[in-house]
Amino acid sequence: MHTLSRRTLAGLLLGAAAAPSAARAQANFPTRSLRMIAPYAPGGGVDTSARLLAMPMGAAMGQTVIVENRPGAGGSIGAAEVARAAPDGYTVLLDALGHVLNPVLQKNLPFDYSTAFTPITQLLIWPQIFLCSPRLPVRTLPEFIAYAKSKPGELSYGSSGNATAAHLAASLLFSRAEVTLEHVPYRGGTPALQDLLAGNVACLFGTVASSLQFAKEGTLRPLAVTTTSRLAALPNVPTVAEQGFPGFELNEWNGLYAPAGLPVALRDRWYNLAKAALADSNVAARLEGLGAIPVGSEPAAFAAFVVEQRTKMQALVTQTGIEIG
Numbered sequence: 001m002h003t004l005s006r007r008t009l010a011g012l013l014l015g016a017a018a019a020p021s022a023a024r025a026q027a028n029f030p031t032r033s034l035r036m037i038a039p040y041a042p043g044g045g046v047d048t049s050a051r052l053l054a055m056p057m058g059a060a061m062g063q064t065v066i067v068e069n070r071p072g073a074g075g076s077i078g079a080a081e082v083a084r085a086a087p088d089g090y091t092v093l094l095d096a097l098g099h100v101l102n103p104v105l106q107k108n109l110p111f112d113y114s115t116a117f118t119p120i121t122q123l124l125i126w127p128q129i130f131l132c133s134p135r136l137p138v139r140t141l142p143e144f145i146a147y148a149k150s151k152p153g154e155l156s157y158g159s160s161g162n163a164t165a166a167h168l169a170a171s172l173l174f175s176r177a178e179v180t181l182e183h184v185p186y187r188g189g190t191p192a193l194q195d196l197l198a199g200n201v202a203c204l205f206g207t208v209a210s211s212l213q214f215a216k217e218g219t220l221r222p223l224a225v226t227t228t229s230r231l232a233a234l235p236n237v238p239t240v241a242e243q244g245f246p247g248f249e250l251n252e253w254n255g256l257y258a259p260a261g262l263p264v265a266l267r268d269r270w271y272n273l274a275k276a277a278l279a280d281s282n283v284a285a286r287l288e289g290l291g292a293i294p295v296g297s298e299p300a301a302f303a304a305f306v307v308e309q310r311t312k313m314q315a316l317v318t319q320t321g322i323e324i325g
Contacts, residue, residue: 039078041071056277083116087261100309105324118262119303125293126252128226132203141243156182158192158201165252166205171320208291
């Protein structure tokens with residue numbers, strides 16, 4: 001007959017006592033304000049998404065969801081804040097493409113992106129538009145590629161920064177087109193667009209949030225979009241894929257995460273809140289105006305998507321030689 005030591009018995013009793021307490025805490029969740037970490041500066045796409053969704057999510061929970069901007073190091077500083085937070089449902093991360101790109105480009109991170117988080121849902125897709133200066137004698141993507149090849153070393157392209165979605169899309173396109181343009185990285189999409197408007201760079205990829213209005217007005221010339229099908233907002237602008245680059249797709253996107261170890265019940269609570277927020281009529285109208293595509297994928301599907309995207313980013317970085325510097 002086996003006997004239990006006093007220490008083992010005490011541990012079992014403590015665990016049994018703690019289980020109902022944890023269950024009660026989850027049942028009563030939330031009892032205080034919550035934090036949504038946006039690992040980029042105010043005013044950008046991640047910040048816009050976070051502030052747009054935080055209000056209806058907080059209203060549904062009866063608590064305030066406070067958006068905290070923790071920018072720096074390509075989003076990894078804010079991600080680290082969430083990685084070390086308690087998995088109690090009170091801290092979540094709204095991140096962008098950098099979530100799957102940083103582990104490929106950044107060395108000696110203080111956490112492992114693949115194990116430090118609980119994926120909750122892919123929230124939004126932010127398509128990109130390939131825009132050129134209307135001063136150029138081109139009206140299609142093939143015409144632009146031919147024009148660039150006729151002027152080797154003369155053209156440059158802007159981006160919102162090194163190793164951003166805009167930089168990745170341009171590097172992939174020009175690599176496949178076998179054409180070379182000089183990369184001019186900026187500190188964000190707005191200054192890059194300003195220089196394109198001024199004619200200081202020939203082209204760039206910009207998210208719909210920052211570029212759609214210029215494309216509609218004709219102040220910049222839209223040559224292609226990065227989605228697999230045309231955008232409702234720009235029905236006459238073909239995709240990159242249908243202009244000689246089959247399979248091309250590289251969009252910015254936002255996902256919602258919590259620290260690793262989040263109980264399933266709390267994960268599902270956040271998922272359902274996110275889905276409801278995306279379906280909110282005011283939110284939906286705002287997103288449509290910005291050109292964003294709501295997703296709201298289930299947690300398991302999103303987890304698989306993150307793994308797939310990380311693999312794709314590794315291959316893309318290897319192919320293009322992109323560095324974060």
